[in-house]
Amino acid sequence: MTKVAFIGLGRMGHGMAGRYLDAGFSVAVWNRSKAKAEDLIPRGARWASSPADAADSADAVVTMVADDEASRLVWLGQDGAAAKMKAGSLAIECSTVSHQHALDMASELRGRGLSYIDCPVTGLPQAAAAGKLTLLVGADAADLDRAKPYLAPIGDVIRHFGAVGTGTVFKLINNLMGAVQIASLAEGIAIAEQAGLDMNLVAEALATGAVASPQVIRHSKRMVARDFSGASFTSALRYKDAAYAVKLAENLLADAPLVGRAAVEAYARAKAEMPDEDEGRMIEIVSRPK
Numbered sequence: 001m002t003k004v005a006f007i008g009l010g011r012m013g014h015g016m017a018g019r020y021l022d023a024g025f026s027v028a029v030w031n032r033s034k035a036k037a038e039d040l041i042p043r044g045a046r047w048a049s050s051p052a053d054a055a056d057s058a059d060a061v062v063t064m065v066a067d068d069e070a071s072r073l074v075w076l077g078q079d080g081a082a083a084k085m086k087a088g089s090l091a092i093e094c095s096t097v098s099h100q101h102a103l104d105m106a107s108e109l110r111g112r113g114l115s116y117i118d119c120p121v122t123g124l125p126q127a128a129a130a131g132k133l134t135l136l137v138g139a140d141a142a143d144l145d146r147a148k149p150y151l152a153p154i155g156d157v158i159r160h161f162g163a164v165g166t167g168t169v170f171k172l173i174n175n176l177m178g179a180v181q182i183a184s185l186a187e188g189i190a191i192a193e194q195a196g197l198d199m200n201l202v203a204e205a206l207a208t209g210a211v212a213s214p215q216v217i218r219h220s221k222r223m224v225a226r227d228f229s230g231a232s233f234t235s236a237l238r239y240k241d242a243a244y245a246v247k248l249a250e251n252l253l254a255d256a257p258l259v260g261r262a263a264v265e266a267y268a269r270a271k272a273e274m275p276d277e278d279e280g281r282m283i284e285i286v287s288r289p290k
């Protein structure tokens with residue numbers, strides 16, 4: 001049976017790991033806190049005592065952790081996955097990391113005879129649990145071909161942007177633009193509220209007008225109703241992605257990114273005040289009256 005190690009069982013990773021179980025893979029799982037694995041074990045997952053233990057004899061290792069720091073720990077830390085991976089096996093990074101981090105990991109793991117591909121995703125936790133993520137891949141074509149059997153259970157669209165790191169570039173610009181849209185939506189709604197407009201009408205007009213991106217459609221009614229139930233992307237994660245994107249922009253563009261920096265500042269406040277809450281709660285930060 002094909003063996004997969006899955007590392008990181010948060011909102012996204014838990015559902016993704018379940019997809020490998022449902023698809024008939026032999027799955028070893030590790031998460032910093034074991035509680036999130038409890039319901040996967042009766043479904044057939046092997047609990048591993050460390051990322052290295054999970055990776056032992058795996059054909060592919062898939063990670064879905066928060067950020068660069070967590071990614072480095074699970075790949076290269078003490079008892080990191082790389083210590084036990086088979087020569088030639090696949091390291092698939094689904095976490096959203098910085099561009100430089102993806103390049104560094106690719107180089108470090110290549111030096112150990114492993115193939116690293118960056119494969120950040122778009123889609124909410126429900127999509128992760130249903131295997132309906134869009135996979136944003138940076139990889140050599142041959143590595144991507146080898147990785148496809150391990151990508152099929154978790155995603156229904158693969159976008160291959162080019163060599164290692166390019167999937168992450170796309171993911172970061174995507175999430176920077178999302179940060180800008182959500183922060184500016186919060187500002188617009190806050191202005192309309194303070195000006196006394198009919199907010200049901202405002203929500204409907206925003207969600208059907210010229211600025212109605214999927215982010216605006218998703219967040220406008222939630223912000224007006226202050227209802228942040230359902231699947232969540234946290235302020236801390238949005239801040240992290242926007243900050244990684246701005247860093248990349250500073251390396252590539254002479255005079256950028258003005259709007260991106262404003263979004264990073266807005267999400268720095270949201271992260272400071274409510275790091276683990278839904279990113280749409282930005283409305284609560286910007287809507288305080290003077």
Ligand code: NAP
Pocket residue numbers: 008009010011012013031032033036064065066067069070073074094095096097121122123124125232233234237241
């Ligand atoms: P989450 O629920 O906060 O889970 C984060 C995961 O990272 C958990 O498994 C956590 O372990 C682990 N982690 C954090 N710091 C760690 C450390 N220092 N060492 C080891 N493990 C660590 O986040 P999520 O929403 O699943 O997001 C996971 C990744 O997917 C992020 O890169 C995020 O940007 C990306 N993403 C999220 C969404 C979304 O809608 N949520 C969509 C697309 C992409 P514990 O359980 O022990 O805390």
